Amino acid sequence: MTRSRNTRVASDAGHIYPNCERGKQMRIGVLTGGGDCPGLNAVIRAVVRKGIEAHGWEVIGFRNGWRGPIEGLTKQLGLDEVEEILTRGGTILGSSRTNPYKEEGGVEKIREVLAQHKVDALVAIGGEDTLGVAKRLTDDGIPVVGVPKTIDNDLGATDYTFGFDTAVHIATEALDRLRTTAESHHRALVVEVMGRHAGWIALHSGIAGGANVILVPERQFNVEKVVEWVERRFERQYAPIIVVAEGAVPEGGAEVLHSGELDAFGHVRLGGVGQWLAEEIAQRTGKESRAVVLGHVQRGGTPTAYDRVLATRFGLHAVDAVHDGDFGVMVALRGTDIVRVKLSEATAELKTVPEERLTEAEVFFG
Ligand code: F6P
Numbered sequence: 001m002t003r004s005r006n007t008r009v010a011s012d013a014g015h016i017y018p019n020c021e022r023g024k025q026m027r028i029g030v031l032t033g034g035g036d037c038p039g040l041n042a043v044i045r046a047v048v049r050k051g052i053e054a055h056g057w058e059v060i061g062f063r064n065g066w067r068g069p070i071e072g073l074t075k076q077l078g079l080d081e082v083e084e085i086l087t088r089g090g091t092i093l094g095s096s097r098t099n100p101y102k103e104e105g106g107v108e109k110i111r112e113v114l115a116q117h118k119v120d121a122l123v124a125i126g127g128e129d130t131l132g133v134a135k136r137l138t139d140d141g142i143p144v145v146g147v148p149k150t151i152d153n154d155l156g157a158t159d160y161t162f163g164f165d166t167a168v169h170i171a172t173e174a175l176d177r178l179r180t181t182a183e184s185h186h187r188a189l190v191v192e193v194m195g196r197h198a199g200w201i202a203l204h205s206g207i208a209g210g211a212n213v214i215l216v217p218e219r220q221f222n223v224e225k226v227v228e229w230v231e232r233r234f235e236r237q238y239a240p241i242i243v244v245a246e247g248a249v250p251e252g253g254a255e256v257l258h259s260g261e262l263d264a265f266g267h268v269r270l271g272g273v274g275q276w277l278a279e280e281i282a283q284r285t286g287k288e289s290r291a292v293v294l295g296h297v298q299r300g301g302t303p304t305a306y307d308r309v310l311a312t313r314f315g316l317h318a319v320d321a322v323h324d325g326d327f328g329v330m331v332a333l334r335g336t337d338i339v340r341v342k343l344s345e346a347t348a349e350l351k352t353v354p355e356e357r358l359t360e361a362e363v364f365f366g
Contacts, residue, residue, distance in 0.1 A: 017143045020120050020325050026051075027058040028322055029119040030077065032091040033065030033098070033130030037151045037163030038303035039311035040091040043125050045082040046315025052079060055323060060117060065096035065126070066133055069110040070103060074117065086308060089301045099264035100133060107140055114142065121327065123318045125149055127161070128347050129265040131330060135343035138328035145321040146330035146343050147314045151299055154198035157346040158332035162311040167194070167298040168204040174294055175209025175241060182239035188230050188281050188289040190242045192274030194298050196267070199353045201298065202245035203361065212240045213365050215277075217247035217255075218353045226277070227284045229366035234287060244277055246270040271295075313338050 020026070030047050032040045044061070051057040061075035062068025075081070075093060085092055100106030114122070121143040124134040127150035134144040148155045151167035171193050182189040191211075195201040199216020206214035213229050215221045226242065233240035247270050249255055258271035271293065278291035303311065310333065317331040317338040329340040 017121070017141075017325065017327065020143055020322075020327070024120075025056065026120045026322070027060065027118050029060050029062050029069065029114065029117070029122045030093070031062040031065060031068050031122065031124055032093045032095050032149075033124060033126035033133070034095060035097075035127070035150070035299060036090050036095050037149050037299050038089045038166040038301060039162035039307040040093075040125060040149060041082075041085040041088050042162075042303060042308050042311035043147055043149070043315040043318075044077065044092060045085050046312045047123055047319055048077050048079065048082045050316050050319040054319070060119060061093045064094040065098050065130065066100045066106075066110070067096045067098040068093070069113050069122070070098065070100055070106055071109070072113045072116065086312075087302050089303065097129065097263045097265060099129070101136060102264050107137065107142075110137070111142065121145070121322050123147060123322065127152070128155060128350065129267075131155070131343055132265075132347045135328065135347055138343065143327035144343075145318045145327060146346065147318050148330055148332060148346065149311075151201065152195045152198050153200040154196065154350045154352065155346055156349055156351045157330065157341040159335065160310065160333050162303070162307040162314065163299070164200065165306040165310075166301075166304045167201050168208065169304050170298050170301070171201055171205035171243075171294055172208040174292070174297075175205060175211060175243070178292060179210070179239070179241055182241060185288070186234070186239055188234075188240045188242065188278070188285070188287055190244055190274045190278040190281065190289065190291045192244050192246055192271070192291060192293045194294070195245045195247060196270060197247045197352070198350060199245045199248070199358075202243050202248070203353055203357060206243035207361055207364070209241070209243070210364070211243040213242040214358075214361055215242065215244040215248040216353055216358065217245055217249060219355070219358055220249050220251045220253075222251050223277070223280050223284075227281060230281055230287070231285055232366040234285070242277065242281075244274050246273060248273055
């Protein structure tokens with residue numbers, strides 16, 4: 001990567017980005033892709049504030065994920081537009097699961113729209129899918145810097161993604177509330193949380209909320225063992241709370257799908273394992289057992305202070321990367337530092353819950 005001042009910027013793949021000379025007056029685009037999550041607006045605000053105040057750049061928003069730069073759907077982003085958005089959930093830019101590589105001429109359209117709007121570089125805020133596209137676009141000569149978001153916390157190369165802390169907080173509060181009603185009625189409560197193929201939300205909310213069983217996609221579960229833990233809890237005159245990740249799988253079974261439909265990135269829609277498990281528990285124990293699906297509640301509303309800070313720092317550092325002409329990278333959290341990692345590294349594989357994290361939680365089961 002060429003780094004010296006006022007020189008042309010080249011990617012590792014050898015692409016020259018002629019409009020991205022260091023020190024140049026720039027016009028940058030920002031977009032948010034994939035499932036929304038709390039903190040997206042905090043990133044947008046930080047990018048706009050730093051881009052304008054520190055560098056005198058112009059910032060333009062693209063609406064609805066990659067759909068925006070494909071169809072030229074824009075939103076002006078000045079200082080006024082980002083006032084009072086720090087605490088707001090969702091994204092003022094809108095989002096979508098559009099994959100430009102699945103659309104006829106998608107990449108060429110992006111190139112044309114960026115040229116038409118005189119956009120020199122993009123900041124793409126998203127999870128594995130959005131950032132996978134960002135990587136391919138950078139390889140294809142379109143300069144992009146990535147910012148990692150997802151409530152699932154399953155992106156490699158960063159310790160945490162923003163949105164995760166808020167989702168865990170919401171799920172934990174739900175568990176606290178469900179426990180009191182479960183105790184009153186001597187019921188087992190099965191709480192299904194999101195996370196797709198990673199069990200981070202289940203593990204963290206389960207530990208924080210004192211769950212009696214935590215089931216995650218990383219380790220298939222034995223229904224008889226779950227029933228044993230549930231009965232042990234009832235014997236001690238307490239109501240069992242079981243946290244199950246939407247992607248958790250019973251031994252010898254398969255993921256429970258909400259529908260067989262695939263999105264543009266080939267993902268299935270998960271959901272239903274909680275209800276299935278609640279019925280199994282009721283049948284095998286004879287005790288009343290109910291399922292609660294937290295669903296999109298986990299993604300909505302205002303971000304926690306932790307997520308606001310993390311999202312803000314990611315936005316500021318993404319602008320630094322653009323300023324340095326360092327494209328094809330994602331800003332990432334390592335310990336307490338924000339670093340840059342290659343998008344190829346960030347999207348290479350999902351970060352799943354390690355076995356030892358599950359084992360250490362087991363002492364609380366039953
Ligand atoms: O990736 C975030 C996430 O909320 C997953 O936890 C969940 O499986 C998926 O998105 C749901 O997607 P949608 O909002 O498209 O139903």
